[in-house]
Amino acid sequence: MKIAVASGKGGTGKTTVAVCLALSSGQPVTFVDCDVEEPNSHIFLRPEIEGSRKFHLPVPGIDESRCNYCGKCRDICRFNAVTVFGKTIMTFPDMCHSCGGCFLVCEQDAVREERRNIGVIEWGKAGEIDFFQGKLRIGEAMSSPLIKEVKKQTLFEEKKGLTILDAPPGTSCPVIKTVRDTDFVILVTEPTPFGLHDLKLAASTISTLGIPTGVIINKSGVGDLGVKNWCKDQGLPLLMEIPFSREAASAYAKGVPIVEVEHGLKEKFNELIEEISR
Amino acid sequence: MKIAISSTGTTMESNVDPRFGRASYFVIVDPENSQIVDVIDNRASQEAAHGAGINAATMVAQSGAEVVLTGRVGPKAFAILQAAGIKVVSEVSGTIQEALEAFRSGSAEFSHGPDCHAHTSSPSPRTGWQAESGQGKNRGCGCQGKGKGRGR
Ligand code: SF4
Ligand code: SF4
Numbered sequence: 001m002k003i004a005v006a007s008g009k010g011g012t013g014k015t016t017v018a019v020c021l022a023l024s025s026g027q028p029v030t031f032v033d034c035d036v037e038e039p040n041s042h043i044f045l046r047p048e049i050e051g052s053r054k055f056h057l058p059v060p061g062i063d064e065s066r067c068n069y070c071g072k073c074r075d076i077c078r079f080n081a082v083t084v085f086g087k088t089i090m091t092f093p094d095m096c097h098s099c100g101g102c103f104l105v106c107e108q109d110a111v112r113e114e115r116r117n118i119g120v121i122e123w124g125k126a127g128e129i130d131f132f133q134g135k136l137r138i139g140e141a142m143s144s145p146l147i148k149e150v151k152k153q154t155l156f157e158e159k160k161g162l163t164i165l166d167a168p169p170g171t172s173c174p175v176i177k178t179v180r181d182t183d184f185v186i187l188v189t190e191p192t193p194f195g196l197h198d199l200k201l202a203a204s205t206i207s208t209l210g211i212p213t214g215v216i217i218n219k220s221g222v223g224d225l226g227v228k229n230w231c232k233d234q235g236l237p238l239l240m241e242i243p244f245s246r247e248a249a250s251a252y253a254k255g256v257p258i259v260e261v262e263h264g265l266k267e268k269f270n271e272l273i274e275e276i277s278r
Numbered sequence: 279m280k281i282a283i284s285s286t287g288t289t290m291e292s293n294v295d296p297r298f299g300r301a302s303y304f305v306i307v308d309p310e311n312s313q314i315v316d317v318i319d320n321r322a323s324q325e326a327a328h329g330a331g332i333n334a335a336t337m338v339a340q341s342g343a344e345v346v347l348t349g350r351v352g353p354k355a356f357a358i359l360q361a362a363g364i365k366v367v368s369e370v371s372g373t374i375q376e377a378l379e380a381f382r383s384g385s386a387e388f389s390h391g392p393d394c395h396a397h398t399s400s401p402s403p404r405t406g407w408q409a410e411s412g413q414g415k416n417r418g419c420g421c422q423g424k425g426k427g428r429g430r
Binding site: 074079080084 | 328362
C-alpha cells in the first residue's frame with residue numbers, strides 16, 4: 001500500500017499527518033520525504049542516516065572547437081537552456097531539463113555531457129521505519145528529477161508493506177511526480193477559506209491522475225464549515241479531523257510527533273490505514 | 279547604428295515596455311533619423327514558461343543592435359547582451375520617441391549589471407514568490423550562462 005500525503009500549500013500539517021501514519025501502522029513502513037526543497041519529516045522521525053549519494057543531471061557542455069554555430073541546439077531546446085547568436089554559444093545549465101534534445105540534434109558532435117549536481121539522496125532507519133529523503137541543493141529549481149530518483153532509491157515498484165510519501169506542497173509537477181503510481185492520496189487542509197481554496201486546486205490536480213483521494217482536516221474547530229461542505233458536494237471522503245489542541249501545537253514545536261501526546265490518535269490513524277487498505 | 283527598444287507597440291508613439299524578456303515587441307530604431315528600421319515580434323514570450331529573457335536577448339543580439347533601451351533586464355538576458363557587446367540602458371520609460379530623445383541627449387547611463395528584480399522566478403506554494411537564488415556576491419543571481427563567444 002502506497003499512500004501519498006499532499007496539500008495545496010505549506011504549513012497545513014502535511015508532514016504531521018505523514019509522520020503520524022508512519023508511526024501508527026503495524027506493518028513494515030517505508031517513509032519517503034519527497035518535499036525535497038524543505039524536507040522536515042526527519043525532525044519528527046529522527047532517523048539514523050546510513051547512506052547517501054549525490055544526484056546529477058546530464059547537461060550540455062559545448063566543445064567550441066567543433067561547434068559551427070548552426071543554432072540547431074538552440075532551436076530544439078524548449079527551455080531556452082542553450083542559445084546561439086553570431087559566433088557565440090551560451091548554455092544555462094540551471095534551465096536544462098536534461099531532455100537530451102541538443103545532444104541528438106548536433107551534427108558536429110560538439111555537445112558533450114557534463115554533470116550538474118542538483119541534490120542528495122539519503123537513507124537510513126527511524127526505529128523500525130525505512131527512511132528516505134531527497135535534499136535539493138539550495139537555490140536549485142529542478143525538484144522533479146530528484147523526487148523521481150528518491151523514489152527509485154526505495155525500489156518503489158517492488159516495495160511491500162506500507163509506503164508513506166510526504167509530497168511537496170503545491171499543485172505543480174513535483175507533486176505529480178510524488179503522487180504518481182501511489183494507491184491513495186491524502187490531502188491535508190485547514191478549515192479556512194484559504195485552506196479550501198488550496199484544497200480545490202490540489203484536488204483538481206490529483207483528480208487528473210485518477211487515484212483515490214480523501215481529505216484530512218487539521219486544526220478542526222478553528223475555522224468554518226466551508227471545507228466540509230465542499231468535500232460533501234464533491235463526494236470527496238473526509239477521512240479524519242484533527243482537533244486543534246495546545247498539546248499538539250507545543251509537541252510540534254518541539255519536534256515531537258503528535259501521536260505521542262494526543263491520546264487515542266495512534267489508534268485512529270491505524271484504523272484509517274486499515275480502512276484505506278481495504 | 280541601431281538601437282533596440284522594448285515596446286508595447288510598433289510605432290514611435292508606443293510606450294516602452296518595462297519588461298525586457300516579456301516585452302511585446304522590440305522596435306529597432308536608427309537614432310540618426312529616428313526611423314524604425316525593424317520590429318521584432320516577441321508576443322510569444324508571454325506564453326513561455328521559462329527563459330523568455332534568454333530568447334528575447336538572443337533575438338536582439340541577432341538584430342545587430344548595439345544598444346538596448348528597456349525597463350528591467352534579468353541576469354541571464356544581461357549575460358547574453360553583454361556577450362554580444364550590446365550596451366544596456368535600463369529604467370527607461372515613456373514613449374519610444376521620448377526614450378530615443380533622452381538617449382540622444384546623452385543623459386542615459388549604461389547598466390553594469392542586471393536589474394535583479396526582473397528575475398522571473400516562479401511562484402512558490404511555500405512563500406508565494408520564491409526568493410532570489412543568489413550564489414555569492416557580485417555574481418548577479420548566480421545564474422549567468424556559461425561559455426564565451428569569439429566576437430562576431
Ligand atoms: S547544434 Fe552543435 S554545431 Fe550547432 S550550434 Fe549547437 S553545438 Fe554548435
Ligand atoms: S538537454 Fe534538453 S533541456 Fe537541456 S539544454 Fe539540451 S535541449 Fe535543452
